[in-house]
Amino acid sequence: MLFEGARIVRTQVAIIGAGPAGLMLSHLLHQRGVESIILESRDRPYVEQRIRAGVLEQGTVDLLRASGVGERMAREGLIHHGLYLQFDGQRRRIALSDLTGGRAITVYGQQEIVKDLIHARLAVGGQILFEAEDVRLSAIDTDQPRVSFRHGDEAATIECDVIAGCDGFHGVCRPSMPEGALRVYQKVYPFAWLGILAAVPPSTHELIYAYHERGFALHSMRSPELSRLYIQCRPDDQIEAWPDERIWRELGARLATDDGWTLTAGPILDKGITTMRSFVVEPMQYRRLFLAGDAAHVVPPTGAKGMNLAIADVRILAEALAAWYETGRTDLLESYSATCLRRVWRAEHFSWWMTSMLHRFDDDDEGFQQRLQLSQLHYVCGSRAAATSLAENYVGLEQV
Numbered sequence: 001m002l003f004e005g006a007r008i009v010r011t012q013v014a015i016i017g018a019g020p021a022g023l024m025l026s027h028l029l030h031q032r033g034v035e036s037i038i039l040e041s042r043d044r045p046y047v048e049q050r051i052r053a054g055v056l057e058q059g060t061v062d063l064l065r066a067s068g069v070g071e072r073m074a075r076e077g078l079i080h081h082g083l084y085l086q087f088d089g090q091r092r093r094i095a096l097s098d099l100t101g102g103r104a105i106t107v108y109g110q111q112e113i114v115k116d117l118i119h120a121r122l123a124v125g126g127q128i129l130f131e132a133e134d135v136r137l138s139a140i141d142t143d144q145p146r147v148s149f150r151h152g153d154e155a156a157t158i159e160c161d162v163i164a165g166c167d168g169f170h171g172v173c174r175p176s177m178p179e180g181a182l183r184v185y186q187k188v189y190p191f192a193w194l195g196i197l198a199a200v201p202p203s204t205h206e207l208i209y210a211y212h213e214r215g216f217a218l219h220s221m222r223s224p225e226l227s228r229l230y231i232q233c234r235p236d237d238q239i240e241a242w243p244d245e246r247i248w249r250e251l252g253a254r255l256a257t258d259d260g261w262t263l264t265a266g267p268i269l270d271k272g273i274t275t276m277r278s279f280v281v282e283p284m285q286y287r288r289l290f291l292a293g294d295a296a297h298v299v300p301p302t303g304a305k306g307m308n309l310a311i312a313d314v315r316i317l318a319e320a321l322a323a324w325y326e327t328g329r330t331d332l333l334e335s336y337s338a339t340c341l342r343r344v345w346r347a348e349h350f351s352w353w354m355t356s357m358l359h360r361f362d363d364d365d366e367g368f369q370q371r372l373q374l375s376q377l378h379y380v381c382g383s384r385a386a387a388t389s390l391a392e393n394y395v396g397l398e399q400v
């Protein structure tokens, strides 16, 4: 047991969840002299190997570097100055950096950031309690909220000033808020993504977002040896119905171009199906319980925004909490939700827009939507103004 016999422990900020949001918050708070304890329901290897996002906005990269956890990312991350949009068998490049005054994206797996942050926290004695079970919040109407949990055979309670709900979409913090405290906005899409990680060098240097009559496909990568690819599938598809050979065949068909380019296949290391939704709760706070990351909002992955938003939230929360502890000022905490939601809704719109432009809709009324999508794709690739709009959203807006 981490607390060695103590059943009641005190800390300043109790953080639920050791994903990118919870770990980064704990790291930033530590740098400002604020104490925290992280409770995580999974074990450490699971959290460090969970394959999810991998596209980092410029602002995320800058924050990781500035806060001292960007060293391995600087060595191993792949900087990209452009991406491809593909339709009608042709690939057109969107020059992200040229259109945004030199900003770029970096490809570096979410699980690598999680590893780097866990390492950084533990190196300075940070407290992360893995395999914490039955996590429950109480007294959230008071200035001394509590979190109780079990670890092995022992039960313990954390008394704190603030709880940070960084426990993802299926976590316990959002449902702990009283009924009526939150307003939910959501949209569920009529398709899903089948994603694979394959032990094969990427077939192109840059990401390819492909619009195809068989459905969307994305060619991406995690390193010079690892490719990450996705295809649009049905939300009720079972992974067993997709043997490796079928996945490669479908990817090959959707990513093929008229100039004879071919996709290189290889052993599939990991595969899974993810449903797609847009989801936001307002506000992202109830008294001293603050939500951050997927606990408060979810985007379809087409815009590559999920992890970036999680990091952006906790940057604001860490600053607000540090200012409160240092000077007693409360205005930054009071405006936390409104400040985050401006960026969240920009990312929600961009992710919805990219999703709507690139996916095949089964209920398309005699091809009407398809014509609109193709018109939009031609416009984005042909107009500098339209391409700039995509580029600045994709690399991440500095001010929202």
Ligand SMILES: Cc1cc2nc3c(=O)[nH]c(=O)nc-3n(C[C@H](O)[C@H](O)[C@H](O)COP(=O)(O)OP(=O)(O)OC[C@H]3O[C@@H](n4cnc5c(N)ncnc54)[C@H](O)[C@@H]3O)c2cc1C
Pocket (backbone or CB within 6 Å): 016, 017, 018, 019, 020, 021, 022, 039, 040, 041, 042, 047, 051, 052, 053, 054, 055, 110, 132, 135, 166, 167, 168, 169, 170, 171, 172, 274, 292, 293, 294, 295, 301, 303, 304, 305, 306, 307, 310
């Ligand atoms: C399957 C999947 C694939 C994705 N793929 C992409 C992608 O390709 N591109 C992209 O941009 N985004 C992707 N995303 C989104 C992106 O990964 C998330 O936005 C990001 O993980 C958000 O970070 P977070 O810290 O808020 O939440 P999470 O990473 O979900 O972390 C929450 C943590 O809380 C823990 N937890 C949950 N409940 C409890 C509890 N009761 N007690 C204690 N701990 C708890 C969880 O185990 C987890 O470690 C994907 C998401 C999923 C689910």
